[in-house]
Ligand SMILES: [Zn+2]
């Protein structure tokens with residue numbers, strides 16, 4: 405009997421180690437070590453003063469929001485420009501017109517020259533001119549878990565920023581984001597879709613498109629928590645807590661490491677660190693979910 409156990413114990417140990425990498429349910433002890441309860445961070449992070457609600461019920465957290473931002477955007481009042489949170493579309497110097505080659509003809513109407521001969525582009529709305537109140541409700545797991553088969557993000561809401569505005573991926577309708585679609589962004593990297601649904605695709609390094617005036621845009625060139633995706637995993641700006649840029653992100657833009665909110669470590673996404681099409685914008689999230697996305701309504 406003694407020899408029998410001496411052989412079996414190491415085998416079981418090896419087996420449970422490899423299983424834990426795949427988050428197999430049979431290794432309950434390992435799962436308890438690596439699974440993080442996100443409820444207290446979710447409850448304390450979302451902006452209740454922007455009408456976001458968080459309800460923790462056992463293994464499910466439900467977050468509701470109107471989808472309207474708490475910051476400035478021209479979309480508050482395109483027509484009359486009178487809303488207290490109205491601000492003009494971003495306008496800036498293009499330092500690399502090569503990025504606009506294919507779409508130059510369509511964007512040329514947005515371009516002008518300044519006194520020094522620089523090319524200036526000023527964004528403007530397309531036919532989608534308003535943003536309306538939605539009744540968003542997103543369910544995420546209290547204990548996010550890695551999915552065995554990673555599901556691609558789809559059109560529509562893939563997560564909620566802390567102010568309750570939906571996060572979209574790098575697609576605009578059926579096509580990947582291009583500079584023409586991006587020319588309808590406000591300074592927050594957002595715009596409303598055909599359903600008047602305001603949403604973030606990207607965020608810029610403040611200072612390129614907007615002064616850091618205390619607006620709560622979901623900035624990317626920092627280590628701030630931006631929001632949570634539908635699989636329950638948090639998404640951060642481009643930096644780690646110590647100001648460095650992560651160099652070990654997986655194909656879905658995330659990794660397991662400590663964050664300011666989760667000092668014991670958690671899987672989390674970061675915004676892309678690629679200057680998208682040389683536009684100065686950084687895509688918030690592309691690719692697949694790390695975990696299993698929960699359902700949402702209202703979009
Ligand atoms: Zn869009």
Ligand SMILES: [Zn+2]
Pocket residue numbers: 643644650659661672674
């Ligand atoms: Zn990180």
